[in-house]
Amino acid sequence: MVNLVTTEEKRLLLNDPDVLINRLNRVENIVAILNARVRQLTTENKQQALTIQQQGKNHQQQQTSNQQQLILIQQQTTSLQQQQTLIQNQQTLWNNIYQMGYAGGGHYSQQGSAVEYICLPPDPNYEKTSGSDNGRMYGGKFEFFVSKSNDEDVPCALCRTDRATSVIMIPGKNTCYSGWNLEYHGYLASGYYNHAAASAYVCVDKHPEYIIGGVDELTGKLFDEVLTKCGSLKCPPYIDNYPLTCVVCSK
Structure with missing residues (x-):
């Protein structure tokens, strides 16, 4: 009896529409839950794929940046080596006989003074302690030559080269012509045109050095900038009242 009732109840449960629903x-x-999970996993996979792709791009960009930095470092290293080679060549080209000497010459107001500019050594030797005061040597002074140079004492150096057969100064140029090596460039200088003493043209470096502690009102052999004067000097190519440049070249 029990088994029959149980089977019947099961049969009724299986045929119950509510149970089926x-x-x-x-x-x-x-x-629905599984579909939502699949969509979620699909979205996460896409995001991971995008992240991996972006990381790949970032890695490529980093590699490119590293290569560019490496190229820049190599270029800077090459430039530094070239500069060092140039400095070594210049040091080899010019051997100082003495440096940080004193520029000098005759006094600008004395008619009989010597014309040329002189580079005096920093360690003079004397043999006599007195003499006739006929010839005189004065120190050199800049006269409003370049910025902050007025009344500065002028240093100099005496050098020789064993790698060049010719050294020339070209007035009115700040570069050398083809086939010549640049030593330095600057401005043409001379004495004041209306002073009693004659002078000469010399080339002063564009960034001159000064003798420390030399600023005072004591004068001697003066260095003035030289301006072009139109007339017999053709303008153009020259320009009236422009300071002349100069360059020293070797070959």
């Missing part, structure tokens, strides 16, 4: 609802819910 509940089971279908549960299945649909499970399918």
Whole structure:
């Protein structure tokens, strides 16, 4: 009897529409949850793929940046080596006989003073302690030559070269012509045109050095900038009242 009732009850439960609907609802819910999880996993996979792709791009950009920095470092190293080679060549080209000497010459107001500019050594030797005061040697002074140079004492150096056969000064140029090596460039200088003493043209470096502690009102052999004067001097190519440049070249 018990088994018959139980079987009948089971048969009734299986044929119950409510039971079937509940089971279908549960299945649909499970399918919906699974579909949502699949969509979520798909979205996460896409995001991961995009992240990996972006990381790949960032890595490539970093590699490119590293290569560019390496090229820049190599260029800077090459430039530094070239500069060092140039400095070594210049040091080899010019051997100082003495440096940081004193520029000098005759006094600008004395008619009989010597014309040329002189580079005096920093360690003079004397043999006599007195003499006739006929010839005189004065120190050199800049006269409003370049910025902050007025009344500065003028230093100099005496050098020789064993790698060049010719050294020339070209007035009115700040570069050398083809085939010549640049030693330095600057401005042409001379004495004041209306002073009693004659002078000469010399080339002063564009960034001159000064003797420390030399600023005072004591004068001697003066260095003035030289301006072009149109007339017999053709303008153009020259320009009236422009300071002349100069360059020293070797070959």
